Amino acid sequence: MIEESIHPSWQPLLAREFNQEYYKxxxxxxxxxxxxxxxxxxxxxxxxxxxxxxxxxxxKVVILGQDPYHAxxxxxxxxxxxxxSVKVPPSLRNIYKELQRDLGxxxxxxxxxxxxxxxxxxxxxxxxxxxxxxxxxxxxxGWEHFSDAVIETLNAxxxxxxxxxxxxxxxxxxxxxxxxxxxxLHASHPSPLSAHRGFLGCGHFSQANSYLAKxxxxxxxxxxxxxxxxxxxxxx
Numbered sequence: 674m675i676e677e678s679i680h681p682s683w684q685p686l687l688a689r690e691f692n693q694e695y696y697k698x699x700x701x702x703x704x705x706x707x708x709x710x711x712x713x714x715x716x717x718x719x720x721x722x723x724x725x726x727x728x729x730x731x732x733k734v735v736i737l738g739q740d741p742y743h744a745x746x747x748x749x750x751x752x753x754x755x756x757x758s759v760k761v762p763p764s765l766r767n768i769y770k771e772l773q774r775d776l777g778x779x780x781x782x783x784x785x786x787x788x789x790x791x792x793x794x795x796x797x798x799x800x801x802x803x804x805x806x807x808x809x810x811x812x813x814x815g816w817e818h819f820s821d822a823v824i825e826t827l828n829a830x831x832x833x834x835x836x837x838x839x840x841x842x843x844x845x846x847x848x849x850x851x852x853x854x855x856x857x858l859h860a861s862h863p864s865p866l867s868a869h870r871g872f873l874g875c876g877h878f879s880q881a882n883s884y885l886a887k888x889x890x891x892x893x894x895x896x897x898x899x900x901x902x903x904x905x906x907x908x909x
Contacts, residue, residue, distance in 0.1 A: 680728045681728075682729040683728070683729055686822065686826050699815030699816065712805040713803070713805075714802065714805060716749075719750035720801050727792075729826070731793045732795045733792070733891075737797055737798075737799060737836070737846060737847065739809075739843075744805070750801075751786055752796040752797060753863075754790075757784075757900055761781075762784065763865045764864050764868075765863075772895055775877070778895060778896045800816040817846075821846065824846060824850065831855075832854045833888045835881040835884055835885065836856070837877050839861065839863055840864075856880070858875070860872045860875035
């Protein structure tokens, strides 16, 4: 069943995928793991949160992650993002370092990226669930087909998007994106293991805004609101 919070523009795509055999097998696997008492992150109500905050038509930038954080309280359905009370993870700290270097923005004290999502930044993981303490536990179970379908739909139905492909996995998933119709940016993953090999210094955020501006689109305000600002909203 599609969560009511999902923007209506995404529902035909998701309904189509939910009817595919691979997804039925994935749903059965997830239900069995839950029945076995395994803790799955993010909470089920947040599995499709990436599709709740902007419409298919309003997406401007796509950032591809791998799979959700696997520690309690971290994942809430947006790649690289954590809830406000959670310590900023290392990969996100490097994203903030690049934002500071690229755009001169102050480094936020939190890792809650909802504000980006509401501006049309689709924060999509390749795999939408994980098991507690077991990174990559749900890889190869079907989520990759689902995220491929999302990328294919954006590639075909939209024009002028910015795809930020960080790391080998994201670049492999984005291999068929039409670079004549979209801006496709490549860099190493922001993980501390690889950020120094091309992510830090990549300039993707300024390149994205320059591209959007040239197309007459509003730029992304990458500066996150502070937790104590009135407009800050907590949506798990």
